[in-house]
Amino acid sequence: MPATSPYTERNMEKEITIYDLAKILALSPATVSRALNDHPAINVKTKALIAEKAAELGYRSNTFASHLRTRKTNTLGVIVPRLNSNFMSTVLAGMEEVANNFGYNLLISQSLESESKEQANAKTMFNSRVDGLLVSVAYDTESIDHFAAFISRNIPVLFFDRVMEHPQCGSVVIDNEQAGYDAARHLLDEGCRRIMHVTGDLRRNVYADRMDGFKRALSEAGIEADSASILSTDLSQDAGKSIADHIDQMPAKPDGLFIANDLCAVTCMQALQEKSYTIPGDIAIVGFNNDPVSQVITPQLTTIFYPGYQMGKTAIMAILAQLNGTKPLIQDPIILRSALIIRRSSKRLGDS
């Protein structure tokens, strides 16, 4: 280590080695090494003695050198659009629990919905030599070239929720088409006939698929979903307010509203209520995600239960299976169960 290194100062304490431990304990380095690797040839008492002294002196197994040999870091990279969404933090909680149980660490970063930041995140993960990468892509991601370096080196890349298609990448999703269908079908069953759908960026499977399901339900009921009945927004809380303003200006107002995000839906609902619309009487509303806010708004919001915790756990299990070679590299998407939860915001026909 050159004396001019900027990092030597705060690390002046020498790293404890196996040789130091051997000297202090008057044992051979080989014995110490074997004991620390839980070798059966070393007796339990000796192992305990060595482990105790190692902990006391702050010995760290030489993981870097070990990485150089095995190329394994026991770290998985995760790139999400935003950390601070209820859905995504639930997914991450599920991921962390399983990863931790299997001795893996998570390196977590956010793209802030931008492809260029996602590219930078991917580069960082690559240089950190993650053993695998889990990604839910940004709003505006157009290509997956920034994951090619992983794929060509057989570092597994798995997409979850917002996925891209690649023959060598696994994915974990819900059936968004069916969920969109269920939401629209329910509004039709409640007597709605002029149903509007508020969605996100249609380059993303989650929004495109929900819209397809929405259209299928309307088509089955003999109703055409024209462009006026579909609004593409960023699904933010501000968008919720704008949608209410927009509806207020419409000559023929919708009697049903399916919004692909709960937080956006409750903000819209509050803005409509301020304009004296009754929910569900004037307009029945269905959201998406089963966020805590959906149970707190009056009337409570009908929504799609989205198994975020399960999605996180499943994604880690799937990528570990691929790392351990127990799964073929080319996989069908793993599709988790979602479900319509009917609450008062959409019940126009009473509880009959």
Next chain:
Amino acid sequence: MPATSPYTERNMEKEITIYDLAKILALSPATVSRALNDHPAINVKTKALIAEKAAELGYRSNTFASHLRTRKTNTLGVIVPRLNSNFMSTVLAGMEEVANNFGYNLLISQSLESESKEQANAKTMFNSRVDGLLVSVAYDTESIDHFAAFISRNIPVLFFDRVMEHPQCGSVVIDNEQAGYDAARHLLDEGCRRIMHVTGDLRRNVYADRMDGFKRALSEAGIEADSASILSTDLSQDAGKSIADHIDQMPAKPDGLFIANDLCAVTCMQALQEKSYTIPGDIAIVGFNNDPVSQVITPQLTTIFYPGYQMGKTAIMAILAQLNGTKPLIQDPIILRSALIIRRSSKRLGDS
């Protein structure tokens, strides 16, 4: 690398080295190395050529070897009680944004409110050789012995939100005592005289300090906060329901309620409303955190604004300053501004 390594198979592709690049480009290894380190002696066109070829072949700078030299991983460890809380995911979003801007990665894990899991997390972070550690401690953490290994090696440990005291550890907090005082003072100003406080585990500064502030306000008003008026719970949604049941059984019911968590407060409020109590008429309620649910419940919940995003950003800035030696090791706590937000759930005296 021994042929029997379990990890060789999926990494059979050879790692591209500077020597490989030099050979392919018919340049000297020194030139390639300098170009990749952006050395001024190498001209721009040559740098571009080398960078392009390096990217094409998936060259990764030899960060592991470099770590062995500098002992720097550009990784910060973060241990939080739970990833899936609105407050904590907001803190993490702020942390990630600043860390990323400064070229640092975050290793994130959760203690699930258990000291023993927190100990295991700390050990993993230590073995991953994080450059610094940021911790918000679990409900039941009694000692900080599990951080001693970091401290003794001059690896900065910084506590945020739920903090422990140690002369060598920085901390980022809000003034919880003042926030608790403000909440109780407001209820007193609205005419409440039998005020109950629902808090969390009193071993944690955030809850103990809020309670102290609550008691100070009552004491100033000549009211004694007896043990019956303080309830220690886990502040979960289930606890919210139990508190409502408990109040319903009390012969002398409170006319004011200060609950140290918004999600718990709104669940309690809904349960009270189901039992036909009016809010704020029968019972005025103040929560804590300014979670999205606080603006969605009817009536909207008075609460304490808690600057989570700012706390995350500040915590990273503080630990990077310590890493770069621009701050003394022994620091006073950094105290961020919080603020009472008055909404309808506590306004018993109208808007006058």
